[in-house]
Amino acid sequence: MLTILILFVVLMILGAIVALESKDLLSGIISLGIIGFALTIVFLVLQAPDLAIVQIVIETLTLIILIAAVLKTTREDTTEEFSARKAFLWFAGLIFIGIFLLAAVKTFQHVPKFGHPTLRMAQLYIDQGLPLTGASNLVAAIILDLRGYDTLGEATVLFTSVIGVITVLRKMGRKRT
Amino acid sequence: MRGMTLIVKCITQLMAPSIFLLGIYVVLHGHLTPGGGFAGGVLMAGCFVLIVLAYGSEEARSEVRKWRASLSESIGIFIFWLLAMLGVIQGSYFFYNVIAKVNPGQPYTLFSAGIIPLCNIAIGIEVAASLFAIFITLAVLKVGEKL
Numbered sequence: 001m002l003t004i005l006i007l008f009v010v011l012m013i014l015g016a017i018v019a020l021e022s023k024d025l026l027s028g029i030i031s032l033g034i035i036g037f038a039l040t041i042v043f044l045v046l047q048a049p050d051l052a053i054v055q056i057v058i059e060t061l062t063l064i065i066l067i068a069a070v071l072k073t074t075r076e077d078t079t080e081e082f083s084a085r086k087a088f089l090w091f092a093g094l095i096f097i098g099i100f101l102l103a104a105v106k107t108f109q110h111v112p113k114f115g116h117p118t119l120r121m122a123q124l125y126i127d128q129g130l131p132l133t134g135a136s137n138l139v140a141a142i143i144l145d146l147r148g149y150d151t152l153g154e155a156t157v158l159f160t161s162v163i164g165v166i167t168v169l170r171k172m173g174r175k176r177t
Numbered sequence: 178m179r180g181m182t183l184i185v186k187c188i189t190q191l192m193a194p195s196i197f198l199l200g201i202y203v204v205l206h207g208h209l210t211p212g213g214g215f216a217g218g219v220l221m222a223g224c225f226v227l228i229v230l231a232y233g234s235e236e237a238r239s240e241v242r243k244w245r246a247s248l249s250e251s252i253g254i255f256i257f258w259l260l261a262m263l264g265v266i267q268g269s270y271f272f273y274n275v276i277a278k279v280n281p282g283q284p285y286t287l288f289s290a291g292i293i294p295l296c297n298i299a300i301g302i303e304v305a306a307s308l309f310a311i312f313i314t315l316a317v318l319k320v321g322e323k324l
Contacts (some may be wrong), residue, residue, distance in 0.1 A: 024288055049211040054201075058218040061308060065227060133274060134281050135208035135290035137203035143213070144293045148272035151296075152261060159254050162307040164248065169314050 004045055007040045023077050029066045033059060050139045180233025194292025206307040208290045212264065222308035232312040234317040241317065246310035253303030260292050260299060304310035 015034030022028045036059030043052040112118050125142055135141040143151050180186070197220075204217030229237040264273025277291025287294075 029282055050213065050216075053212055053216045054219070057223065060311075061219055061226065063221050063306075064223075064230070065315060066310050068230070068312070072316060080195050101227075130284060133290055133293065134277050134284050135293045136285050137208050137210060137213075140208040140213055140292070140293055140297070141213070144296045145272070145290075148261065148296075149298070152257065155254050155257055155300060158304065158307050159250065160225075162247075162250060162310050165311050165314055166243070169318070 001045060005042060008042050012038045025070050025075050025077055026067065027076070029063065029070060033063045034067075036062070050137075148169075179233050180236060185231050189227055193224050193228055196227065197221055200301070200305070202237055204297050205287070205294065208289070208293045208296035209285065212233060214297040215304055216283065217297075218301040218304025220290060221305035224311070225305075225309045229313070229317060237313070237317055241313055243310060243313055243318070246306045246313065249306035250303055253299050253306060254302075255297040257296060257303065263292065300323050 012035045015031045015038070018031040019028045019035075022031065036055060040052050040056045040059065043049075043055055125146060126138065129138045129141045129146070130136060133141040133145040135145070200217045200218075200220030200223075203220060204214055207213030209218065218240075229241065243314035261272045263275050264270055267273070267275050269275070274291040274293070276295075277289075281291070282289035284290075
């Protein structure tokens, strides 16, 4: 199982690099899709059908929306890069990677083995989820009853993001320039 | 964005109701099988997006209204908040599963788990409307156009 996971994570990293580096925005978006669909298979391998369903549906719809937006506007990547700024970005990126690797090595020495969580709460959810809530899908029991505040927060985030998109693209209240 | 050919339109007419029905099924059975409000809502939004893509934005501009999507989105999240407030109204704490405590129902059947299926329905409405609102704002409307 671990080999498959590593294979798909490498594929996702490659897709992310191609999406960043390609000059054509359409091919960038399509290589962005590689990340999402590989993540779907990773969720299936890890036996999380709830997440896999949400991920594959969201990824398809996001790709469609992004492709429609790109076809409506422009396909060219119009970002301008100055040499001084580029050098600074490389420098900052290398420093960040160094710090990240150091912190990761320190952290992973203390993380429990894969599949053996130390949280006692998780075992309580698995044992008492059905009697406490009556929902046979344990994920629904957790996200809507035992951890309902989180879901209210997520729904609020989605609501706020839609308000943001509509506000940026509206006509009313915009100053004439 | 122009509409597509007659073949695509016919297939869309056949497929769109089934996709919408699948979305409703996933939302309603969210507390029994994998899925739930988010997945089902995105499926329903995908059905609308499919219709707009197949028939083109000119056709959609005469039928689609953005304020309807915004209104359903707000109604969805308001219902979700009201369901959470039910516990406070009844005299307990926020997000208390009032209905399950009074009438738990039979586990593994459709009418069980109290407010969880109702919350799933509210989230489904909210997610479907908000994703469709984002789609028509980004892909159908011209910049600054009011609809």
